[in-house]
Each structure stands twice: as structure tokens, then as C-alpha cells.
Amino acid sequence: MELSDRKKRILTAVVETYIATAEPVGSKGLAGQIGCSSATIRNEMSELTAMGYLEQPHTSAGRIPSPAGYRLYVNELMERQKLSEAETAAINDKLTKKQRQIDQLMNEVGQLTSSMTQYPAYAMAVKPPAAIKRFDFISVDANTFIVVALLTDNTVKNKLVHLPFSVHQEQITTLGSLFNANFTGVTDDEITESLIRSTERAAGDTYGLVAVVASFAMECLAAAKAAPMRVAGASQLLSQPEFRDPDKAHALMNFISDGSRLMSDLPAVAPESNGLRVTIGPENLAEELKDSSVVMASYDAGDGMRGYIGVVGPTRMDYSSVAAKLSYIAAGLSRLLAGSDAPAGLDNKLVLKESERHE
């Protein structure tokens, strides 16, 4: 059943004033905005309440939006908001700064998102499974060498190995060809005890060198699999009136500070067409989020990586502004991370791209 135009205007006004003031909104205040008397508004509101879009905290308070009301607002009523010059400039500025590590980038992005939206924010990148493309061994001195591994996702890992005895150059070379023969192209779970044993036999290795390098390889793959997840600005929660109750605040903060919990519940729903997803109150799976809302945006991080950024806040969240900001940041990230896949000159962009892939 379709809502009358005036009902829509009223619902929108209720949602937006409630978002702004955190107080139930009454008929009187709206009369001016809508252009009819408070009594009319009361009738309309009473119907909206019956339809489930509004709620009354108690008999004689104003109305607040129900989750369904927010949902309708988000889906149909709210206007796509544009960012101010200053805001886009701030975001662009932050994003063009070179970030050497994906980890650090996530950190920065989380902080940026949180400070732009005034809500706690998280940022994460999901990686595809990786394998090692090739090994290189650099001999530093008689008993020191560096192992360098190039992964299929084009990250490079390395490790300095310092031995209590000296090794010959040939030994290192042999080790290199052995590893390039046996350990390239294998994924995480394909490095088994027996693979290590057989390589050891082939190397005639009695000093445990193979074991050291193999454990390094496993570390590399494990690290490549782990999705860096950062939470920033958790304390922003405390400035929201709905979290003036320290117990509530504590519960939610615990939840969002624990990245793994957040992570396991959030990407459950695939992002929609436009890359934005809003989950309102009870729509959230996690019990802790039942009266909070989450807005998340996904971005293309290149190399088959898909990343997510999002914010967590009370259901009374400024969806319109948050959505605009997240979209803009996500788009910026996509540009930054995946935008230079086409061959490019040796300009800043290239350097950026490469440095981001660096570890």
C-alpha cells in the first residue's frame, strides 16, 4: 500500500528531526514544516503508527521512527546528500597520501571515516587465497641470508635468517632451487609435514634450514590470508545520547572493538548494487547490534580484493550524510587501489600503487 504524499513528508520530517534532536517529535513542531495544523498531523501520525512506521515511547510523548520507518526512509525518502567542498577536499587529501602498507592504510581509512561521520568506523580488506610465485635468497654474510618471497597477489615478504654457523653460497643456491621447485604455487594448506620432510631429504639438510624457510613460507601465506581489520573512533559512541548508559555503551564498545566479531557478522549480506548496505536495528544478526545500525560500503581493492568500510551507530543515525560520505570514501579507495591497473606512466600513481603493494 502506497503512502500519500503528505504521509511521506511527515514521516521524513519525523525521521529527520528525531535524527537531529534525539527527542520524540510531537505534532506541534511539525505543523509549521508541513503546512497544516497540529491536529491533522496528529491524525496522520496516528495512522503511520498503526502502519508500523512510527512508535510511541509512551502514551504522551511524541513519535519516533520504528525500524520499519527508518527502512522506508532509507529506501525511498531520504535525499542523496552531496558533500561540501571542504569535505571532499579533506577526504581526497587524506587518500592521496601514500600508504605503504595495507594495514596502515586500513588504519588511516578507519580514522578518516570515523572523524568524517562522527561514528565509530571500521575498515577492512578481504584477500583472495594466495600462493608463493617465487623465492629468492640473498646472501648477506657467511652466516646470514635473506629469503624473499613474491606472492601471487604481488606482495613481497622477506625474512632475515641469522645462523649460528656459516653456510656456503652453493647451499643457499641449492636451497633456492629446491624451494622454487617444491613450494611455489602451493597454498596455505598444501604445505604439509610430508612436503617439508621430502624437501629436507632432497636437500640433505641436517641443520633445519628447510624447516626455517618452510615456516617462513607458511607465515607468508597465513599473513596474506588474514584480512586486516581496523576499528577507529570507538569512543565516538559515548557522545551519542543513546549511549549515556555506561552499560549499554560498554557492551557495544566491547563488541565493536573486537574486530573478529564484527567481521564475522557483517559481510554476511552481500553488498547491493550500488555498493552501499544499511542494516537497521533488529535487521542485524548480532545480538549486540539489535538496536544499532550499520552502514557499510564496499570498494574494489584491486587484485580481486574486495574491501569494506562502515560505521556503527544508534538506529537514529544520520543515514543520509553517512551514506554520502561512505560512498565517496569508498569510491576514492577504489580509485586509489584499483584505478591504476591500466599501464601508467612512472608518475605518482604508479608509485602509489606499488607502494601500497609493498610489505
Place this chain on the structure above:
Amino acid sequence: MELSDRKKRILTAVVETYIATAEPVGSKGLAGQIGCSSATIRNEMSELTAMGYLEQPHTSAGRIPSPAGYRLYVNELMERQKLSEAETAAINDKLTKKQRQIDQLMNEVGQLTSSMTQYPAYAMAVKPPAAIKRFDFISVDANTFIVVALLTDNTVKNKLVHLPFSVHQEQITTLGSLFNANFTGVTDDEITESLIRSTERAAGDTYGLVAVVASFAMECLAAAKAAPMRVAGASQLLSQPEFRDPDKAHALMNFISDGSRLMSDLPAVAPESNGLRVTIGPENLAEELKDSSVVMASYDAGDGMRGYIGVVGPTRMDYSSVAAKLSYIAAGLSRLLAGSDAPAGLDNKLVLKESERHE
């Protein structure tokens, strides 16, 4: 002026009950513990108040320790507490897990400290200035190579450079010797525009290769200088009754979440002989910490690195237990990071050491 033995006993009891209950402690409750009547205790407490060791929130409440009282307690009265088997086991267990990156280690340590003490915790490592010891260039394919840099602090950094044109093996080799000649041994601020220019001239480089590698070098040194600082468990604050006021909690959480602020104020005082430092309430420099306390411990991170771990909490902090835990964790860290400098067999310890130095 020295306190009588009984006064000490009373002060100790007041501090410890107040720490446990967060309620002002009255004479009646202490009578049992001390072994004399409440009236006597009242007289003594009244004197302790006059001396500045106790305070009265209002005329008819019990006494709470003043900062000076806590100070005396920390310096002279409190007993060195021993950790339980379970606690030491938990710490050891956490610490013996291999940590690949110093960043990640700080993360883990912060979380460990926070969960052991139930207060927000921070962990950081201060690094000495570093330079690059040597460069290696690994050619991957016609237009891709990897730069590997070994730093004086024995960390290894690398970067994959993908070019839109192909380079000859000789070019790479030349580049290598040039960088090894010009960019080794130089620190952060010694990489100047003119050094880059002159290297470019020497290389006859028109494609900006030198610039790319030079900026990589600068990034390495910058990263080596940055002290990783992690804050964990900030939400623990909210479980303390003194932070039930959301505004207070917010203010302090903002402060401690911002690592840089915390960092700039904390290490101002050099750690004392035993590596433990307690700053109580107004002793703190930062305005935000004026009614909180900070306990920090320093540890030897090897290679001239000195690290700090600490917790932040209300002045009513369980100093005794926190001090014991921090000491133990710091000692463990020292052992982990600096303990294997002596030549060691190819055992776990070696692997640990090497992997920790890995980047």
C-alpha cells in the same frame, strides 16, 4: 616525619579497601582489621587527614586516600604481589607465540596487558635512528623488479616495482651499485634532493627509476623511525565506577585512543631503576590524566630499542596487582626480544628472534 606503625596499617587498610570497594571507608569497618576501637581509628584518621594522606569527600562520609596517600602506599606500604600460576602461564603462553611484526607484537602485548589488568593498556617500542646497510635488486621479469633493503637494525624492507617499460638486467645492476654506493649508511634526513639529483646524473636515468627507489629508501627509514604504539581495551574504562559519567569517560577515552598524545606525555619521566613507574593523579602532565593514574614498565627490546607498556586507570587503581603484572610482562618481553643475542642453536628461540625481526 615518620608515621607510627599503626598509622601505616590504617592507611594501608584504607587504600586497599577503597581500591576494592570504590566507597569511602569509615572507622567502623576498619576497627576489626586493625584491632582497636572505631574511636581510636577516628582519631588516627583525623590526623592522617591533617597530614594530607586522606581526604573526606564530605563531612559525614568515610575517608578516601589523597594522591599523596596513594603515593606513600605505592612507595612504602604496598606489598609486592606474586602472580598466580595461572596468570604467569597465560602470559608466557601469549608471549611465546611467534610474532612476525613488531607492530603486531605491540598489538598482542597491548591486548594481553589490558586483559590481564582489566584496565586500558598501551604498548610501544622506541627505535633508534636507522640507516640502510645494503640494497639488493631482484629482477622478476622484463619490467618488474624487487628492491630489498637491509637496515642497520636488521629489519628488511622490500618493494615490488612494476614498470610500464622494460629494463635491462645491466640497468638494474648499475642501479644496484649506485644505491649501494650512495644511499647506504645515510639516515633519514641525509637523503636530500641534491643527493637524488646527483645519483640521477650518475645513472643517466631518465625514467625516474632513481626517484622511485630513493623514495622507497626514505619510506623505509621513516617507517623504521616511527615508534609503533598500540592502545588496547579502552572500553575497560567503562566498567570502572569513576567513569560512569559518560562525559568523563569520553574525555579520557579520546585522550588515550589518540596514541600520539599519550606517547608525548608519558615517557617524559625516565623509568626508574626497577623499570616501573607510577604516576598518580595530579602528578600527570596531561590535563586529561589529572585524576587518573598511569603505571608503566619499560623493557629492553634489543638492538638499542627500549619499549614501554602501561595501563591507565582511575587513581583508585590496584597498583599492587598491576605493578606485578606489568613487571612480569615486561620481563617476558625483554627476554623474548633481547634475550637471545648470544649465539644460540637453531632452536625455537632463534626462529623466534629472527621472525620477530622480520618485516
Place this chain on the structure above:
DNA sequence: ATTAGCACTCGAAAGAAAAGAGTGCTAGCA
């Protein structure tokens, strides 16, 4: 020097009253 007794203080908790915001309903008006 210590203790018992007692009047006194002052915050916290409980209760009562007043204020105020908003609704729902009814009746009148275009």
C-alpha cells in the same frame, strides 16, 4: 592512651506535588 556514648552533619533515597508536553476525541467549518 583508649574506648564508649551521643549529638550533629550531610548526602542519598524515598515520596509527594507540580509542571508540561503531547495525545485522542469531539464538534464545528470549508
Place this chain on the structure above:
DNA sequence: TGCTAGCACTCTTTTCTTTCGAGTGCTAAT
């Protein structure tokens, strides 16, 4: 039929009082 004005009613919030009790400080006795 749809809108508006008016009014009684409801229910929270605020404020004010009262009561309660823990704890002190003092005095007098041991």
C-alpha cells in the same frame, strides 16, 4: 469529506520535602 480548534486526559519529568543512615567529632570515663 477533509481540516482545524478546543479541551480533557495521560504520563513523564522536574522539583521540593522528608526521612534515613552512615560517619564524624567531641566529651567523659576507664
